[in-house]
Amino acid sequence: MLSEAALEGRVLVTGAGGFAARHLLPRLARHVDPELGHAAVFGPSGPDSAPTLPQGFRALSCDLTDAGAIDALIAAVRPDHVIHLAAQSSVGASFADGGRRTWSVNFDGTAALAGALLRHAPAATLLFASTVEVYGLAFRAGRLDETAATAPQNPYARSKRAAEDFLQDTLAGRLPLIIARLTNHSGAGQSAQFVLPSFARQIARIEAGLEPPVLLVGNLDAERDFLHVDDVIDAELTLLTRSTSLAHQVYNVASGTPVPIRALLQRLLALAACPIEVRQDPARLRPSDIPRVDIDPGRLIGETGWRPGRSLDQLLAGVLEDQRRQIAGQPGH
Structure with a gap:
């Protein structure tokens, strides 16, 4: 809070x-x-x-x-x-x-x-x-x-x-x-060089008919x-x-709850307006990937009472809607 x-x-x-x-x-x-x-x-x-x-x-x-x-x-x-x-x-x-x-x-x-x-x-x-x-x-x-x-x-x-x-x-x-x-x-406005906007932007471009229905991904097994x-x-x-x-x-x-990147992508794909194939792209595989990131935010919570107030579903829906707005606002679309 x-x-x-x-x-x-x-x-x-x-x-x-x-x-x-x-x-x-x-x-x-x-x-x-x-x-x-x-x-x-x-x-x-x-x-x-x-x-x-x-x-x-x-x-x-x-x-x-x-x-x-x-x-x-x-x-x-x-x-x-x-x-x-x-x-x-x-x-x-x-x-x-x-x-x-x-x-x-x-x-x-x-x-x-x-x-x-x-x-x-x-x-x-x-x-x-x-x-x-x-x-x-x-x-x-x-x-x-x-x-x-x-x-x-x-x-x-x-x-x-x-x-x-x-x-x-x-x-x-x-x-x-x-x-x-x-x-x-x-959240809305983040660059598509980051993972969730990258997924969302590809989905939005596919929905708009600007790309074939194939979404390119890196390592989906990592938990973040x-x-x-x-x-x-x-x-x-x-x-x-x-x-x-x-x-x-x-x-x-941090939230204190690791989530597989694959699960986040599946939630985004469930929001897509059309079927999309997922394909791994070697160029998107990042060096030095850590399989699981598990962070304890207990110090912050204990000293201040702060806790996350928005769900992952809210986050993902907002990122996808933002990318849809950006694609719809591009010239010629």
Whole structure:
């Protein structure tokens, strides 16, 4: 359950052009004073189009690979709370160029942000959006809580784990820090490079007659934990509004229930308007797949009372309807 407590002071959100932030900002606006000059930070080129931001938020641009730009941003805004969502968050894309861009954004950008906060906003609370991918091969041992060892297996996860360590080392005792290790989360507006929108987009294109009735998939036997993006936002806002009473720095944000990817696809196919054949595509098989991801969110639940409020069926139906709307809105359709 989401705390309805107010969040006092000025808020800065990085990654404002991303999927999660687009869901977060309208919800966040209900917890803050609109007169304080909150900041939604987009990439260096700014938003793709004129952003529709909630009252009290202004759009700013910043290259998170440019330490000087980050310093100037924090000096100008002087936030009381920072929600650091900006990241290169695709596991598949993290292998490109030897992982250099992933490390530059996820680690170097986070380190520069931490330094700028210490210089210009040393009382700010930082919520860092990390990932349960940091556990990696440790999932072979079974269900994991925050005390488990980590063994990340890809550049995305390794860069996030290194950023966690850096933040804990440099901010310890100096600036309030919350590390939210987020499970897979999805919803309307997520890129089709992620698994559920990928399935849904193929279904929508097949229904529209744009592709033959064959859906290409990777490893369907893997078991993963999924949340609706709005449940993740509930957790983030709950952690922030209770930051002064939290007993720990690191929290798993997950449903606690692994589900086979095959079962999720079957639920989506049951919603399809026509029969569809499923065919494995070797190009979609990801290296270092962990068979089962079993995450214990007990610390978050026990300390805050948060629990997921949306079902998997709600999540899947929403993702499919979103992809249908996108396909229907394409020129020539």
